[in-house]
Amino acid sequence: MPPDPPHPIAVQTFGLTRHFDSLTALANLDLTVYRGDLFGFIGSNGAGKTTTLRILATFLAPSAGTATILGHDIRQAADAVRHVIGYMPDFFGVYQDMEVTEYLDFFGACYRIPAAQREKTVADVLELMGLSDKKGALIGTLSRGMQQRLGLARVLIHDPQVLLLDEPASGLDPRARIEVMAILHELQRLGKTIIISSHILSELQSLCNRVGIIEKGRLIYCGPVQGAREQISPARAVWVRVGSDLDQAVTLLRARPEFSDVQPLDHAIKVTLAGPKTDPSLIAEVLVQGRVKLVELREAEVGLEEVFLRVTKGETQ
């Protein structure tokens, strides 16, 4: 494991556990999120993401263990926690017949932002979310993507430092999803700490700097995105492209014990290295000796999707 970043801790859980009757939805979760992280909380349906976020947001009590947010304990100091977080649940009530500004003003009042200041605050968050021209629109007339951005505007109204977002991109079309992701990047740049949950891995791997992977209530990885790939996927693979003698190249490579798997795919060959010490340049050597023209040699990136499938060993649906 690389050393922890020097940032102070924003969110930490200590043996967080939650039972629902005989079901253990969360088992002894120890999670650390640093200030300024855009933290991806990844797991399939029923893994325990929503349960965790609801506990952090003080809407659900843990059966055992606890957590702190910016140093405030969720059990001892729930009010302080609520002030420093913005929680967006997976389903939030949509007030179809309310105007956008009215809706945000209402939540601003809930947080006791003085009326004189509220107008500017509302204008600011609308601007940030790219919704300024929808001020007077009825919520029911907004697209799904805009409604989701309005949901984000709402959780920002009291300028919280920590955002807990439960699958904010689910149900969005690809374009709206990209917009939401761009906004999250911007919020991170503004210094917010963000925990975003998702069951769609590819959606988070380019966005987040750290990830936690949860399965059946247990944390199976927590750390840098890069580390998730390196730690959990020791089998490295290399893409090879050759001039023309594809079959011969495959035969030559398969004859070597240093390569555990050699698969021709389209016009390239995917070569899996047998051990972590195998030098990929051996591929070039073997091919050159066999008089095969080598066009390209490129180490394959292992995507989070693949990492996830490996660590959960097919337990996801």
Ligand SMILES: Nc1ncnc2c1ncn2[C@@H]1O[C@H](COP(=O)(O)OP(=O)(O)O)[C@@H](O)[C@H]1O
């Ligand atoms: N209020 C509840 N009562 C009973 N079981 C629940 C309740 N909330 C969640 N669960 C169960 O806890 C597990 C984790 O659920 P959840 O945290 O919603 O997962 P995720 O958000 O990762 O899909 C699931 O098996 C779910 O059925």
Ligand SMILES: [Mg+2]
């Ligand atoms: Mg959920």
